[in-house]
Amino acid sequence: MVATQETIDKVKEVSSTYKYGFVTDLEAEKAPLGLGEDIVKFISHKKKEPKWLLDWRLKAYKKWLSMEAPNWAMVDFPKINFQDIYYYSAPKTKPKLNSLDEVDPELLRTYEKLGIPIKEQEVLAGVAVDYVFDSVSVATTFREKLAKEGIIFCPISEAVQTHPDLVQKYIGSVIPISDNYYAALNSAVFTDGSFVYIPKGVKCPMELSTYFRINEQNSGQFERTLIIAEDDTYVSYLEGCTAPQRDENQLHAAVVELVAMNNAEIKYSTVQNWYPGDKDGNGGIYNFVTKRGNCIGKKSKISWTQVETGSAITWKYPSCVLKGDDSVGEFYSVAVANNAQQADTGTKMIHIGKNTKSTIISKGISAGKAQNTYRGQVQIQKNAKGSRNFTQCDSLLIGDKCGAHTVPYINQFTPHARVEHEATTSKISEDQLFYCLQRGLDTEQATSLIVNGFCKEVMKELPMEFAVEAQKLIGISLEGSVG
Amino acid sequence: MSLLEIKNVKLKLDDKDILKGLSLSVSKGEVHAIMGPNGSGKSTLSYMLAGRDGYELESGEVFLEGQSLSDMEADERARSGLFLAFQYPVELPGVGGMSFLREAVNSRRKFLGEEELDHLAFVKEARKVASKMFVKDEMLKRAVNVGFSGGEKKRFEILQMAMLKPKVSILDETDSGLDVDALKIVSDGVNAQRNDDNAIVVITHYQRLLDYIVPDFVHILSDGSIIKSGGPELALEVEKNGYAGLINAA
Secondary structure (H helix, E strand, O other), X not given: OOOOHHHHHHHHHOOOOOOOOOOOOOOEEEOOEOOOHHHHHHHHHHOOOOHHHHHHHHHHXXXXXXXXXXXXXXXXXXXXXXXXXXXXXXXXXXXXXOOHHHOOHHHHHHHXXXXXXXXXHHHHHOOEEEEEEOOEEEEEOOHHHHHHOOOEEEEHHHHHHHOHHHHHHHOOOOOOOOOOHHHXXXXXXXXXXXXXXXXXXXXXXXXXXEEEEOOOOOEOEOOEEEEEEOOOOEEEEEEEEEOOOOOOOEEEOOEEEEEXXXXXXXXXXXXXEOOOOOOOOOOOEEEEEEEEEEEOOOOOEEEEEEEEOOOOEEEEOOXXXXXXXXXXXXXXXXXXEOOOOEEEEEEEEEEOOOOOEEEEXXXXXXXXXXXXXXXXEEEEOOOOOOEEEEEEEEEEEXXXXXXXXXXXXXXXXXXXXXXXXXXXXXXXOHHHHHHHHHOOOOHHHHHHHXXXXXXXXXXXXXXXXXXXXXXXXXXXXOOOOOO | OOOEEEEEEXXXXXXXXXXXEEEEEEOOOOEEEEEOOOOOOHHHHHHHHHOOOOOOOOEEEEEEOOEEOOOOOHXXXXXXXXXXXXXXXXXXXXXXXXXXXXXXXXXXXXXXXXXXXXXXHHHHHHHHHHHHOOOOHHHHHOEOOOOOOHHHHXXXXXXXXXXXXXXXXXXXXXXXXXXXXHHHHHHHHHHOOOXXXXXXXXXXXXXXXXXXXXXXXXXXXXXXXXXXXXXXXXXXXXXXXXXXXXXXXX
């Protein structure tokens, strides 16, 4: 299935080139502009956090001060003024909500504009949604059903209050505060995000989903997500993002940590559609994300699937550390960069345990003047005997002003392992376009069809309801790039 | 009124004259064969009619059901009922045959003011038509033309024609790459679609296709214009004497 003409028409109706470019008029409660120890304390105090967490944040802040922003990625942007960002804002809603009726109607209308009416989602999709609006989660559904299974699915700020031991044990265990510049920043100032805990032997009965939105002007978002899957469990987590149009750049530096114990499987899917900036590269989101999963247990599995269509700059490498013997890491990615967008994305697969396996399928699509880089590391450590990796990395170019780059790093420290890397670069051919046009499809439909065909191996990894949305998004993102 | 009217068209490619004042009139219910040697302009003619970029007319005009095609893009022409069966059908990796067909059919239906078919209704219809064309369901699940044999590609072209129900179909060297059995299946598929409301233009190098798809009229294309027209017997003359005899006589 591909983006229908209706979808494309609907988008064209919106005068702005970006479908989700509206701003919700909600009064936010803000921290003062800028960053310092006092701001870190302000955030921690606002969230009524225990002392250990405040100390942890302050340690991260000090670490961050001593670090330099990474400059090895193939992206180019003006230096970020970290003192010109608000680090905390919360919509003024009642802290405790018993039902959706209590949610700010303005907020509900925003979700409706996005095409995700909460009620419909609840009833039809059977998805438990933890909405993050700016920085504070305001509505969490399906909690009772999940609670019956012993599953914890809540905002991480809430988990800090209700399950402090779990949070303290695992936060920073996969991505330490000193891991990188943006992870350190996130650790200091993260505001909210999701917390998921799947107790031993439980297969999560539904997809868990979070919709993110960046709303308040100048407020960078610093989500923090932590998912822990105990022995013999399964969980699938969906993350989808849209943001309103802005003139100023907005920084987003999220951290996602996954922990998989023996025989546990975590499937993490993302559709990212933040404001990419205008045709000339003004505005747009800076998306500097650190995502990593620890396959601690034997036969554990972590699978990342991402469809990245938005953001002015994407800097993102969802990775797997394969510690447990026979553990499996997967990375399926579609990255679309159009106009002046820049994407530097890929993965790291670190093989530590014996007989560990990883698969990397990356599909990069570049159009306009965009630059799209796949950067991936496959490391087979000394004891990872019998390990295997397969990497396939395909690039599709639309037009003659864009670029595609592939930067694989392969380090193999044992001869008893196999690493394969395949890469291709292709263009949408004039023959293909003409063939589609001759069958009555217009240029947009044809492009969407061909591009979605190119991405098929990745798209089939997405949960059904997400796949349809993602296919439409890819078509929309490439509008006007051909012809 | 003729269904397809080609009026004195001239076309250059890379500053070279390819079509040099070609005219042809095709009415409802008719099958026309255009035969010609290599380099006579046969494929150029089909691309020009279908509206491929770079094949714009220098002069002359083409009408489909009385409407000029000059200002119509390739996709508009297709939706209006002009179909080209490609000599070399193009591979679309990852694009499923069924979804491709559905998009195409619904574009045409929308243009005709008919209701678009939902997934189930479409699959049912496609399977019905496919079975008549000896196209297996399995082929519709594969990516369009990817890994198809020569025969499968042509059968899939004719299946698309059957699903789209065009007014005018142009079959460009449809016999190329087909063995006798495949040729028969494809021809049967084409013949099944002949009716009083549509027209078919068969472009071919060899006469043998015309044993299966029997034309009402045969035209000889040489050096960018039609030098001789006649009935099916003209094709036999080509078979017997070759193009050279006809071209020299003209």
